[in-house]
Amino acid sequence: MTKAVVLFSGGLDSLLTVRILQAQGIEVIGLHLATPFQDPSPEAAQWAGKFGIEIVTRRFGREYLDMIANPRYGYGKALNPCIDCRIMMLRAAAELMSERGADFVATGEVAGQRPNSQKLHQLNLITRMSGLGGKLLRPLTAKTLPPTEMENSGLVDREKLFSYTGRSRTKLIRRAKADFGIHPIPQPSTGCLLAEKSFAPRLRDLLKRNPHPTLWDAEALRFGRHLWFDSRLKAVVSRREADGKQIVSHFHRSDRSPSILLTPENFMGPTVLLIASPDTEPFTDEDVALAGALLLRFSNPAKIARIGGPAEANLFRAPDAREVIQISPSGEAGRFRLIEEAACHCEPDGGAAETDSPEE
Ligand code: SF4
Missing domain, CATH: 3.40.50.620 (HUPs)
Structure with a gap:
């Protein structure tokens, strides 16, 4: 046959x-x-x-x-x-x-x-x-x-x-x-992110900073907001609950690049994944503080105000290593720059990235 x-x-x-x-x-x-x-x-x-x-x-x-x-x-x-x-x-x-x-x-x-x-x-x-x-x-x-x-x-x-x-x-x-006998007719969408103009800035930025990204680095582009702090640090911040789940699951992969994960402990807010370039030292206390400030920046201020005490986050340096830390705002978090140019609300000097509607 x-x-x-x-x-x-x-x-x-x-x-x-x-x-x-x-x-x-x-x-x-x-x-x-x-x-x-x-x-x-x-x-x-x-x-x-x-x-x-x-x-x-x-x-x-x-x-x-x-x-x-x-x-x-x-x-x-x-x-x-x-x-x-x-x-x-x-x-x-x-x-x-x-x-x-x-x-x-x-x-x-x-x-x-x-x-x-x-x-x-x-x-x-x-x-x-x-x-x-x-x-x-x-x-x-x-x-x-x-x-x-x-x-x-x-x-x-x-x-x-x-x-x-x-x-x-x-x-x-x-x-x-x-x-x-083909019915209903399948939709013509390719489902390929590479064909989406809004995805291109993320990938272009990754390739510019790291011409040989790992699969983990590339697949992290698929969800959340992407922000760069400097040539060493990048953050992925969830926009909604489904993003948050994907970020957590991505962090659990054994092939992950150097990264830490922060989730809110005593309030509702986004998930933050902080990724360092592979050739750098382990995360410092300043890096952790920065990730915490970013988490607050993308949270709903009304929910933070209702806590009635210090805001706390779960810090994971590895998937099975959780510590609860206090987090506080920092002006430094304003130096994170949103990557998607089309949706970017950065100040002209490249300063603070305004949030979209804070995550519920
Ligand atoms: S790169 Fe082009 S051909 Fe390849 S999957 Fe995407 S849309 Fe299809």
């Missing part, structure tokens, strides 16, 4: 690709790829269950960060190195193809659909650099491209492939519903 590996995100294009191949009697293995900035999609597993697709999930790690820091083909509108990323994905698919004895790789790419990676010359470049050559099939747009090995040999019936191009999805959606 002919077997194909399909890059399977769980979005409409990859799902339709799977269904087109299945309609030709081809067995499909869906390769579902996660990155430090894109989690596996629960929808992918749901569709796989519905249509009997075997899913193999793999996660890019360190090598993905190296690629992002220096992409050969540059970035899109945000900090999304889509061409390099697609090449990496296809190389992973080629590996799976040879591991599993599959005949070819297929993707849901459509010529001209995405400005950063699906112009015709970009598709050709991606094909060439992936090393797949004639073993890469794009069923949705195949009839606008030269026939592949699979079409020439009769392994795949070219007549049953398509010639979609451009950004409009109307015809794709109609076909997906009418001929391939």
